[in-house]
Amino acid sequence: MSNHFDLEFLTDDPNLMKLCMEYWKTNEDGEFVSKITDIAKEFGISSVGLGKFVEGHCNAYSTEIFCKTCGTPYFYVNRTDYQSARNHQNKIWVCEECQELERQEQTIKQQTLEESKRKIIREKFDLKIRQTIQVDSLTLENAVYLLSLARSCGSEDFGHAKPIWTAAEPFAPSSNFAFKVLKNLGSCSERVTANEGSNEVG
Numbered sequence: 001m002s003n004h005f006d007l008e009f010l011t012d013d014p015n016l017m018k019l020c021m022e023y024w025k026t027n028e029d030g031e032f033v034s035k036i037t038d039i040a041k042e043f044g045i046s047s048v049g050l051g052k053f054v055e056g057h058c059n060a061y062s063t064e065i066f067c068k069t070c071g072t073p074y075f076y077v078n079r080t081d082y083q084s085a086r087n088h089q090n091k092i093w094v095c096e097e098c099q100e101l102e103r104q105e106q107t108i109k110q111q112t113l114e115e116s117k118r119k120i121i122r123e124k125f126d127l128k129i130r131q132t133i134q135v136d137s138l139t140l141e142n143a144v145y146l147l148s149l150a151r152s153c154g155s156e157d158f159g160h161a162k163p164i165w166t167a168a169e170p171f172a173p174s175s176n177f178a179f180k181v182l183k184n185l186g187s188c189s190e191r192v193t194a195n196e197g198s199n200e201v202g
């Protein structure tokens with residue numbers, strides 16, 4: 001038997017064990033010694049699906065390719081698999097179980113990241129810690145800006161504002177102008193907070 005893989009038999013039948021060994025027998029270069037048709041003829045079975053039949057009676061574990069994470073040896077399904085795996089020997093292989101674990105870890109990492117983002121948003125934009133803007137204290141310019149914003153992006157009950165890019169009508173003649181308006185309203189609200197509710201805002 002070659003040293004490219006170890007066979008683990010799933011049968012006690014000496015005839016089937018001999019068939020499996022014949023199927024997997026390789027020379028020094030790792031090439032198969034017997035033809036599928038010859039094996040089928042020798043054992044009196046069909047050559048169609050012979051690989052599948054052998055797979056049911058023995059496992060061929062590679063002695064050259066191992067999972068880079070847990071070290072489990074690669075399991076050859078059949079001759080074709082063996083040949084293509086040997087052609088990609090330098091390729092890093094990770095077994096199904098380790099891939100699944102990696103996927104789960106990624107999902108958990110992603111969820112944790114999303115949750116921490118949501119937490120930051122909740123804390124930063126919590127309405128309870130915000131001062132109410134006194135409408136009387138707004139300049140005419142800011143009052144017009146606020147009205148435009150409310151008409152364009154405010155929900156029906158004015159309970160919340162939708163993102164400006166989802167508004168049916170453009171909120172401002174240009175995106176630069178929209179940015180200027182939002183900046184103005186933002187600084188206006190900051191001044192209210194800084195003045196702890198003082199009406200002297202502009």
Ligand SMILES: [Zn+2]
Pocket residue numbers: 067068069070071072094095096097098099
């Ligand atoms: Zn693994």
